[in-house]
Amino acid sequence: VKHGYHPLHRNKKSGASHGPEEIAEFIRELVAGNVPDYQAAAWLMAVNFVGLDPDETVELTKAIVDSGNTASYQDLPGPVVDKHSTGGVGDKVTLVLLPILAAMGMYIPKHSGRALGFTGGTIDKLESIPGFDAFPSEERFREIVRDVGFAIGGQSESMCPADGILYALRDATSTVNETGLIAASVMSKKIAGGAEHILIDVKVGQGAFMKDEASARELAERLVYVGTNLGRNVRCLITRMSQPLGRTVGNELELYETVECLTGNGPDDVMEICRASAIELCKMCGIAGASEAGLKFDEAVASGAAIERFRRFVEAHGGSTRWIDGDERLPETENVIVLKYDEKDAFIQSIDALAIGEIVRRMGGGRLTKDDSINHSVGVEFLKKPGDKIETGDILAKIYTRSMNPGDLISDVRAAFEFSETKPEIPELIIDRV
Amino acid sequence: VKHGYHPLHRNKKSGASHGPEEIAEFIRELVAGNVPDYQAAAWLMAVNFVGLDPDETVELTKAIVDSGNTASYQDLPGPVVDKHSTGGVGDKVTLVLLPILAAMGMYIPKHSGRALGFTGGTIDKLESIPGFDAFPSEERFREIVRDVGFAIGGQSESMCPADGILYALRDATSTVNETGLIAASVMSKKIAGGAEHILIDVKVGQGAFMKDEASARELAERLVYVGTNLGRNVRCLITRMSQPLGRTVGNELELYETVECLTGNGPDDVMEICRASAIELCKMCGIAGASEAGLKFDEAVASGAAIERFRRFVEAHGGSTRWIDGDERLPETENVIVLKYDEKDAFIQSIDALAIGEIVRRMGGGRLTKDDSINHSVGVEFLKKPGDKIETGDILAKIYTRSMNPGDLISDVRAAFEFSETKPEIPELIIDRV
Numbered sequence: 001v002k003h004g005y006h007p008l009h010r011n012k013k014s015g016a017s018h019g020p021e022e023i024a025e026f027i028r029e030l031v032a033g034n035v036p037d038y039q040a041a042a043w044l045m046a047v048n049f050v051g052l053d054p055d056e057t058v059e060l061t062k063a064i065v066d067s068g069n070t071a072s073y074q075d076l077p078g079p080v081v082d083k084h085s086t087g088g089v090g091d092k093v094t095l096v097l098l099p100i101l102a103a104m105g106m107y108i109p110k111h112s113g114r115a116l117g118f119t120g121g122t123i124d125k126l127e128s129i130p131g132f133d134a135f136p137s138e139e140r141f142r143e144i145v146r147d148v149g150f151a152i153g154g155q156s157e158s159m160c161p162a163d164g165i166l167y168a169l170r171d172a173t174s175t176v177n178e179t180g181l182i183a184a185s186v187m188s189k190k191i192a193g194g195a196e197h198i199l200i201d202v203k204v205g206q207g208a209f210m211k212d213e214a215s216a217r218e219l220a221e222r223l224v225y226v227g228t229n230l231g232r233n234v235r236c237l238i239t240r241m242s243q244p245l246g247r248t249v250g251n252e253l254e255l256y257e258t259v260e261c262l263t264g265n266g267p268d269d270v271m272e273i274c275r276a277s278a279i280e281l282c283k284m285c286g287i288a289g290a291s292e293a294g295l296k297f298d299e300a301v302a303s304g305a306a307i308e309r310f311r312r313f314v315e316a317h318g319g320s321t322r323w324i325d326g327d328e329r330l331p332e333t334e335n336v337i338v339l340k341y342d343e344k345d346a347f348i349q350s351i352d353a354l355a356i357g358e359i360v361r362r363m364g365g366g367r368l369t370k371d372d373s374i375n376h377s378v379g380v381e382f383l384k385k386p387g388d389k390i391e392t393g394d395i396l397a398k399i400y401t402r403s404m405n406p407g408d409l410i411s412d413v414r415a416a417f418e419f420s421e422t423k424p425e426i427p428e429l430i431i432d433r434v
Numbered sequence: 435v436k437h438g439y440h441p442l443h444r445n446k447k448s449g450a451s452h453g454p455e456e457i458a459e460f461i462r463e464l465v466a467g468n469v470p471d472y473q474a475a476a477w478l479m480a481v482n483f484v485g486l487d488p489d490e491t492v493e494l495t496k497a498i499v500d501s502g503n504t505a506s507y508q509d510l511p512g513p514v515v516d517k518h519s520t521g522g523v524g525d526k527v528t529l530v531l532l533p534i535l536a537a538m539g540m541y542i543p544k545h546s547g548r549a550l551g552f553t554g555g556t557i558d559k560l561e562s563i564p565g566f567d568a569f570p571s572e573e574r575f576r577e578i579v580r581d582v583g584f585a586i587g588g589q590s591e592s593m594c595p596a597d598g599i600l601y602a603l604r605d606a607t608s609t610v611n612e613t614g615l616i617a618a619s620v621m622s623k624k625i626a627g628g629a630e631h632i633l634i635d636v637k638v639g640q641g642a643f644m645k646d647e648a649s650a651r652e653l654a655e656r657l658v659y660v661g662t663n664l665g666r667n668v669r670c671l672i673t674r675m676s677q678p679l680g681r682t683v684g685n686e687l688e689l690y691e692t693v694e695c696l697t698g699n700g701p702d703d704v705m706e707i708c709r710a711s712a713i714e715l716c717k718m719c720g721i722a723g724a725s726e727a728g729l730k731f732d733e734a735v736a737s738g739a740a741i742e743r744f745r746r747f748v749e750a751h752g753g754s755t756r757w758i759d760g761d762e763r764l765p766e767t768e769n770v771i772v773l774k775y776d777e778k779d780a781f782i783q784s785i786d787a788l789a790i791g792e793i794v795r796r797m798g799g800g801r802l803t804k805d806d807s808i809n810h811s812v813g814v815e816f817l818k819k820p821g822d823k824i825e826t827g828d829i830l831a832k833i834y835t836r837s838m839n840p841g842d843l844i845s846d847v848r849a850a851f852e853f854s855e856t857k858p859e860i861p862e863l864i865i866d867r868v
Contacts, residue, residue, distance in 0.1 A: 010608035013482060041472035042607035045479035048447060173476035174444035 009043035012050050020059045027063035027162045037169065044166070044175040052180025057222055058229045060180065064188035065230075067162035071138075071194035076107045076146060079285035082195035083108065083277060084186060086219070088241035089207040089357040092254040094122045094152070096261040097274045099309035102149025103300035104278065105287060109145045110152045111159070111193050120251050120366060120374045123154050128252045128330055128376040132319030144316040149309060151316070159192045179215070183222040187230070197233045197284040199277055204431065207353025208241035213431065220434035233284050236434040239273055240427060243386050244353045246270040249360050250379015250400060252330045259324055262307040267385070269429055276430055330377070337399040337406050339413055341384075345391045348384050349420035356380055356416050359409065363401055378402060380413060387426045390419075443477035446484050454493045461497035461596045471603065478600070478609040486614025491656055492663045494614065498622035499664075501596035505572075505628035510541045510580060513719035516629030517542065517711060518620060520653070522675035523641040523791040524683040528556045528586070529692040530700065531708045533743035536583025537734035538712065539721060543579045545627050547589045554685050554800060554808045557588050562686045562764055562810040566753030578750040583743060585750070593626045613649070617656040621664070631667045631718045633711055638865065641787025642675035647865065654868035667718050670868040673707055674861060677820050678787045680704040683794050684813015684834060686764045693758055696741040701819065703863055710864055764811070771833040771840050773847055775818075779825045782818050783854035790814055790850050793843065797835055812836060814847060821860045824853075 008026045011018060018026075026043075029035050052060065073080045081101065085091055098108050112122040120127075123134045135154045136144065144151035157164070163185050170176045190198050200223050203209070204216035220236035227234030246267045248257045260266050261274070275297050282293035300306045311321050322328040360366060364375030381398045384390055396417060399409055442460045445452060452460075460477075463469050486494060507514045515535065519525055532542050546556040554561075557568045568588045570578065578585035591598070597619050604610045624632045634657050637643070638650035654670035661668030680701045682691045694700050695708070709731050716727035734740045741758075748755050756762040794800060798809030815832045818824055830851060833843055 007608070009479070013479065013608050036471070036606070038471040038475035038603060039607060041475040042479045042609065045443070045447065045476045046483075049480075049483040169472060172470070173472060174441070174447050175476065 009039055009046050012043055012046040015050055017053055018056050018059070020062075023056065023059040024063045024066070027060070027067055030165055031067045031162050040166070040169055041173045041175075044170055044173055044181070047181060048175045048178050051178060052184075054180075054222060054225045055229075057180040057183050058226050060184040061188045061191065061226050062230060064160050064162045064166075064184055065192045068160050068192065069156070069158045070192045071109065071159075073107060073109060073142075073145065073194050078105050078107050079197060079287060080107045080109065080195045081197040081199070081281050081285060082110060082190050082193055083199050083201070083281070084190060085201040086182075086186070086203050086209050088203040088205075088245055089353040089360075090244035090246045090249040090254065091203070091241075092125070092246060092248075092258050092261075093201065093270065093273050093277065095125065095254070095258040095310075096266065096270060097277055098150040098152070099262060099313060100274060100278055100297060100300045100306045101281060102309045102313075103303075103305035104282070104293075104296050106149070106281065106285065107145055108150035109141070109194060110150060111155050111189060112152055113155045113189075120376075122152060124374050124376070125251045125254055126152060126317070126319070127374075128255055129314060129319040129323070130330075132314065133317050136317065144313070148312045148316050150313060152313075155189065160188045163188055177209070179218050179222050182209075182219060183226050187223055187226045187234075191227070191230055191232060195232075197281060198227055198235075199281050199284065200234065200236045201273065201277065202236050202238050202434075203241035204238060205240050205242035205353065207244065207357055213238070217432070217434065220432075224434055235280055235284060237273070237276060237280065238431040238434065240429050240431055242353055242427075243269070243351050244356050244380075244382065245273070247383075247385065248379060248381045249356055250365050250381075251374065251376040253379040253381055253400065255323075255330065258310070259307065262301065262310050263304075264301050269385075272429055280433065335399075335401050335403070335406065337401065337410060338395055339397045339399065339410055341390050341394045341396050342392060343419070345389070346419040346421055347423050348386050348388050348390060348396075349418040349424045350386050351382065352416040352418075355412070359412050359416070363403070363409070375402060387424060389423070443473055443480050446477055446480040449484055451487055452490050452493070454496075457490065457493040458497045458500070461494070461501055464599055465501045465596050474600070474603055475607045475609075478604055478607055478615070481615060482609045482612050485612060486618075488614075488656060488659045491614040491617050492660050494618040495622045495625065495660050496664060498594050498596045498600075498618060499626050502594050502626065503590070503592045504626045505543065505576075505593075507541060507543055507576075507579065507628045512539050512541050513631060513721060514541045514543065514629045515631040515633070515715050515719060516544060516624050516627055517633050517635070517715070518624060519635040520616075520620070520637050520643050522637040522639075522679055523787040523794075524678035524680045524688065525637070525675075526559070526680060526682075526688040526692050526695075527635065527704065527707050527711065529559065529688070529744075530695040530704060531711055532584040532586070533696060533747060534708060534712060534731060534734045534740045535715060536743045536747075537737075537739035538716070538727075538730050540583070540715065540719065541579055542584035543575070543628060544584060544586045545589050545593070545623060546586055547623075554810075556586060558808050558810070559685045559688055560586060560751070560753070561808075562689055563748060563753040563757070564764075566748065567751050570751065578747070582746045582750050584747060586747075589623065594622045597622055611643070613652050613656050616643075616653060617660050621657055621660045621668075625661070625664055625666060629666075631715060632661055632669075633715050633718065634668065634670045635707065635711065636670050636672050636868075637675035638672060639674050639676035639787065641678065641791055647672070651866070651868065654866075658868055669714055669718060671707070671710060671714065672865040672868065674863050674865055676787055676861075677703070677785050678790050678814075678816065679707070681817075681819065682813060682815045683790055684799050684815075685808065685810040687813040687815055687834065689757075689764065692744070693741065696735065696744050697738075698735055703819075706863055714867065769833075769835050769837070769840065771835065771844060772829055773831045773833065773844055775824050775828045775830050776826060777853070779823070780853040780855055781857050782820050782822050782824060782830075783852040783858045784820050785816065786850040786852075789846070793846050793850070797837070797843070809836060821858060823857070 716722040797812040
């Protein structure tokens with residue numbers, strides 16, 4: 001143990017606010033390898049207790065952006081936007097929303113991480129597709145954005161390298177959930193990515209990272225403050241994540257559901273968030289008011305423009321599109337277990353998003369550590385959703401598994417359902433706009 | 435960054451109390467090298483905010499003791515005692531007190547660290563003596579204790595290895611000042627050292643580690659709680675450390691002052707703390723009541739028994755004793771700068787212990803980092819102390835320096851003095867007994 005470079009941990013421990021140059025220097029030295037791990041860890045834990053104030057968060061975000069390359073898309077003939085979700089169970093909104101936005105005239109250069117989550121991230125879902133290249137060259141990525149309207153690529157290592165270092169340490173020291181650290185991690189990557197208008201879906205509830213509305217709201221306000229202070233146009237939706245989103249949880253299953261959404265057969269909840277997001281982004285970049293934007297959204301789906309954009313996007317990334325039309329299937333699981341309802345007629349009150357997420361992860365559909373590999377084909381499909389009436393013998397869900405011994409799977413998925421004799425009130429999905 | 439062994443940092447971060455086995459396992463794995471630095475650092479910072487409760491402190495102390503060897507002196511024909519000070523400017527109490535205690539019939543196997551302080555620790559002071567071996571073999575150390583009544587050795591690496599690892603990390607992550615961590619560090623070494631009766635001098639004030647009485651009292655109570663729960667007889671004195679203790683600050687200078695104390699010419703403050711400590715220890719091990727103990731203390735000094743013990747101790751450790759009688763000088767500095775008082779007659783109100791400590795450290799008399807070497811001969815000697823009347827032309831202090839360019843030394847030492855037209859009230863040195 002040698003004395004390290006920067007007294008940031010000492011200053012934060014004593015409750016101080018860091019100055020801009022103090023933070024910039026710390027991040028520069030961290031990326032240069034001059035800050036010992038244990039001092040950065042001590043700083044993170046001190047931040048966990050003392051917090052980062054909004055201006056410190058702006059400076060940290062700026063320093064992380066400055067630690068690597070940044071992209072710029074000012075040469076494109078339409079508004080450049082980005083969209084991020086803090087993540088939830090069954091969240092395939094990016095895959096559905098981006099083709100629609102592109103069909104509406106926006107450009108979306110989207111970078112996505114391989115999050116540790118219940119299912120893989122957007123990149124993992126796309127890698128279910130044979131041939132799909134989620135890491136095209138920077139030049140090719142820009143070409144796809146220009147030609148198709150959007151591209152989705154893995155996080156480039158040359159962007160925000162400081163975020164990777166900090167995230168690994170946060171993950172290993174139980175310091176992932178401080179508002180300022182989360183906001184800086186999210187916003188730095190969005191800002192480096194080059195979009196001018198940024199919409200962030202802050203999910204709240206048992207199936208989300210933020211468990212209560214107060215902390216979701218705090219994060220949303222921080223994200224807007226940071227983005228605005230760094231010259232971007234940022235808004236947040238706060239949306240409920242207590243039920244799984246849509247009808248599927250699992251990488252391949254969610255791809256198929258994406259196609260259903262883009263051909264007008266999507267479930268209400270996914271489409272509601274996509275529509276609200278599209279309207280918000282239209283207002284932000286000034287291409288349409290709320291009612292006109294809603295009509296444009298509906299038209300993009302109904303006209304087939306959205307699914308056409310999705311098909312071109314998959315092709316541009318080198319992926320097969322035959323599965324989109326049903327001419328071939330993505331690799332299938334050996335076993336599909338059907339869960340039937342065997343009690344008296346009732347309504348579905350709720351489905352526990354957290355429990356379902358954990359089941360899918362346990363089946364191999366998500367990662368616990370970065371080095372875990374993903375099993376793309378496993379997952380759960382819901383044939384009934386909260387609010388639906390059910391009768392004895394109805395199929396509640398299908399469980400897609402590679403295990404020949406499903407063990408407790410059926411009873412675990414069954415236990416995630418709650419039933420009610422009367423039709424339940426389903427709370428609003430979109431809680432607020434910040 | 436790999437995932438580490440133990441979730442202790444996560445549990446403490448969430449405010450939990452650790453169970454005994456949880457702490458024991460963490461310390462075992464730490465010493466085995468299975469806990470990554472950054473996770474131990476995150477734990478320390480979490481402890482800094484959440485704190486260790488008294489029972490956690492007991493368990494941590496026990497785990498640190500169990501991480502290495504322990505000594506036992508049950509074969510000695512008298513009570514085995516130990517004494518520790520949390521450290522202050524000019525604190526040479528150990529050097530004065532131990533020969534007196536030995537002359538009074540106690541045995542003191544004393545281990546001492548090379549603290550980062552304003553001057554070196556006790557070991558550094560003793561190493562000013564030509565030939566002095568502060569790291570005798572364990573066998574030789576025990577022999578000296580038996581023959582002379584006391585020995586002073588550097589901290590053995592085989593005792594409490596976990597403390598060394600934790601201390602280095604605490605030092606590097608600004609987490610040295612949590613009561614439980616301090617208490618466990620101090621008490622583990624005292625318990626492993628084998629003494630049954632342990633007296634700790636908790637110093638408080640600007641020149642001490644603990645700056646206010648409340649935190650000094652909290653530490654004292656914690657030390658007693660931990661020691662008592664681990665089967666030792668522990669008491670604390672809380673003593674004031676706002677003025678330098680005694681007339682000298684500096685390694686060699688304090689050795690000479692030790693001889694003055696042991697021959698009846700010591701300054702009041704040092705002798706008061708030594709006398710109170712001896713009385714307390716006599717009561718603790720039941721060899722004398724308060725008034726009888728005071729008489730025995732006075733007699734040990736007046737009879738020459740104490741200085742005789744000191745001489746035998748230095749000899750036993752291989753050190754020269756010619757300097758004790760003035761037959762040779764310890765290596766001297768090239769420069770002695772005399773600071774004279776040049777204003778109208780007054781009283782000394784105070785001398786800033788912290789300022790003096792920093793001056794001596796800056797001259798090379800103490801360490802800022804573990805790898806710094808010590809300059810034994812530099813220091814400051816006070817010819818006048820708080821409460822003394824002074825006249826124009828009186829010598830206030832002598833500054834012993836190796837630098838040919840004393841620069842701001844004189845004005846800095848001068849600035850540490852405060853004067854008063856009226857005789858000041860000198861506050862009680864011994865604040866409380868716990």
